[in-house]
Amino acid sequence: MPIIELQLVDGEIGERALRFYPGETLWHSEWKKAFPAHYREKTFLNKIEGYYHRADVFTPCSTAIEFQNSPITLEELRSREAFYPNLVWVVNGAKFKGFKILKHLPDVDSLQLDAFEFCHKANLTMVRKSDLLLGIEQPKVMTFHHPELRNIPLTAHYYSFRWSNPHRVWYEAKCPIIIDLGGYFLYQLKQRKQANGDYAYLHMIPRKDFIGRYVK
Template sequence: MEPDSSLFIDHKQPSKGIKRALNNYHGETEWHRNWKAAFPPAFREVSFSDITLGEIHRADVHTPCGTTLEFQNSPICLEELKSREAFYPKLIWILNGKKFKGFRVLKNLPDVNDPALDAYDFCHTDHLSMIRKPDFLRGSPRVLSFHHPELRKLPITSCYYSFCWKHPHRVWYQAKNPIVVDLGGHFIYQLKQRRQLSGDYPYLHMMTRKSFIEQYVR
């Protein structure tokens, strides 16, 4: 599936009279280039010509399966986020987390989708704890640590993590498409949210950079 039926992929220079709407093309960083180098040349800098609007959009990486990867080194506004997500239906954001202020990976979590946790909400604190949903609905939530008898036998995973982001770029919490945070090294982290009565709980799903890339390069 391509971004829009009125578009065509253009590997050549845009025609005269068509304006550019190129994202993250000028002033690329080494971080951008390192990510792009992990993909075949044919996947990189794929241009889409929007005949209706007379624009050229250039994807950082566009794979044969129709997935677009956008490598974002700096904050963007909500309008720009919505615009790109509307243009690329199968978009994945890759963020340079090394530039985030006050961002820390904290503790391993249990499986957030474990049915044993259906009656609980994670607390929105740096300390790993939960509350019972019925208590929350009654307006008298009691905080339970994972040493509590109801929780202490839950297995802890090696792929789900809590995190702290003291100065978050809140626009990313409004993204509809997947977000992957690159903190450097062999591992990357997908930012996810668990739906909860007391407010959605953001957490990280860790994976290797290699396994992520191999989904699209076989």
């Protein structure tokens, strides 16, 4: 990946460069208020590509945080992720259609689960990875009451979810996706690599802890 050279642009030059910058929603502005004023609305010039972009929040650790209230195209997602070397998306999940948090999950990275793959169903079930690799068309589906799984503990912070009408662009993101459903907790969208297709799940994060990563 080529090194990206960003130049911070202040004052009138930045305003002229982005004079068509669109307005923002209350959700958007309330999120920005959670960060110090000197973190907000930083305009950068990509010196190699020769174009500008304004970060909603840019932290002292050089992380850009973008608050996304509406659907985004794959082209725009890739453009934004290519622009900022270190980017975090915060997405307004309250607008998602058919989105529901379902069940607690075990630690998806646990060595105890290395031999198993999650099923892509609302119920919390798994299949043996060996069955998939052998090409068995109907592998045995096991709940966590099965002897091979029942001693694996569930966590308090990983969750399965259902998204009936997903905006699939977010599954293509390379940078962290933080979903805001309102309330005291946020949910990072993660994916577990599997032989039967990547398994998407949520990692619950207290809102104050997320903000505290960047505001000291």
